[in-house]
Amino acid sequence: MVRLSTFSVPGPFGATLAVLSGLLSLGIGVVVLRLYHDEPFAIVWSSLPVVLGVIVLVSCFTLLLIKRPAVPPLPATDTVVDDERARFLPRRDRRGFGLNLLVFLILGGWFLVMGIVGAIEENWLWPVLAAFPAAYFLGFPALRAVGLFRPGGVWLTPTRILNEQYGLRTEIAVGDVETAYSSLDEVRVVPVDPSAVDHKRRIPRLWCARLVPGEMHILDGIDGGIEGLAAEIRERAVAISEAERPKRRWWGRG
Numbered sequence: 001m002v003r004l005s006t007f008s009v010p011g012p013f014g015a016t017l018a019v020l021s022g023l024l025s026l027g028i029g030v031v032v033l034r035l036y037h038d039e040p041f042a043i044v045w046s047s048l049p050v051v052l053g054v055i056v057l058v059s060c061f062t063l064l065l066i067k068r069p070a071v072p073p074l075p076a077t078d079t080v081v082d083d084e085r086a087r088f089l090p091r092r093d094r095r096g097f098g099l100n101l102l103v104f105l106i107l108g109g110w111f112l113v114m115g116i117v118g119a120i121e122e123n124w125l126w127p128v129l130a131a132f133p134a135a136y137f138l139g140f141p142a143l144r145a146v147g148l149f150r151p152g153g154v155w156l157t158p159t160r161i162l163n164e165q166y167g168l169r170t171e172i173a174v175g176d177v178e179t180a181y182s183s184l185d186e187v188r189v190v191p192v193d194p195s196a197v198d199h200k201r202r203i204p205r206l207w208c209a210r211l212v213p214g215e216m217h218i219l220d221g222i223d224g225g226i227e228g229l230a231a232e233i234r235e236r237a238v239a240i241s242e243a244e245r246p247k248r249r250w251w252g253r254g
Contacts, residue, residue: 018060026053041121044114051110055103073223084157089222089229091151091165101141108137139207143167148203154222154229159240161189161233163218167203170216172196177237182226189216189233 029050036042074090081088111134118126143149152164161177163170172189176196180189191197194214201208210217220226 015060018056022053022056022060024053025049025056029053039121040117044110044117048110051106055106059099059103073221073225076223079155081155081157081162084159086155086157086162088153088155089224090153091219091221093151094219094221101144104137104140108134108139108141111137136206139204143203143207149207151219151221154218156232156236161216161236163216164202165219166209167201167207168209168211169200169202171198171200172216174233174236175240177233180230180233180237182230185220185226187218187220187226187230187233189218191215 032046115127115130155162
């Protein structure tokens with residue numbers, strides 16, 4: 001999957017370069033459209049520079065002109081998961097997530113139109129070539145619309161840690177955690193045994209969040225931040241380990 005990234009506001013030089021590139025692409029597209037406006041299929045291909053220019057300009061102006069205030073994470077709530085008490089930490093979408101979906105929607109829509117017009121005006125090869133990129137780009141907003149591609153959150157129960165993010169559900173027992181630490185924009189939970197981590201994809205692999213075998217990666221955007229969550233997971237793992245230590249000694253004597 002293409003990992004949806006957090007956008008950063010570009011500097012003056014980067015912003016100027018982006019605007020000029022978008023305007024140049026838009027201008028080239030308009031000129032080409034005027035030259036090849038007689039055939040539907042030629043119009044579709046001539047519109048590609050226009051589409052790319054619009055994407056660049058929308059992306060740039062959205063980041064520069066819209067002042068997005070810092071939105072606090074959603075508060076944690078008490079709930080029940082799989083008949084076990086849990087503290088749920090909901091996750092907010094990353095900054096720029098809506099822009100990601102808009103770009104995917106525009107690109108997917110262009111490939112879809114190209115395939116349909118190509119099938120009507122040219123031959124069967126064009127819809128075959130357009131099918132995969134159209135399905136891929138449109139898959140993200142479509143899965144989001146039906147509620148399957150969502151930020152999810154983290155469930156902390158007395159015995160387990162469950163994390164769901166963008167179609168991927170990961171689970172590990174607290175007693176199987178060796179350590180947890182924050183890294184950039186995520187928490188990495190390292191198990192004692194890699195087989196202790198259970199991954200389940202709820203959507204097709206092509207659109208699912210990145211899976212790291214043998215580890216649990218928890219994205220930021222939750223109450224308390226990644227550093228606080230990593231510390232809490234370590235504390236829970238130590239508490240479970242200390243609680244089980246007397247039992248191991250007792251059975252060892254036998």
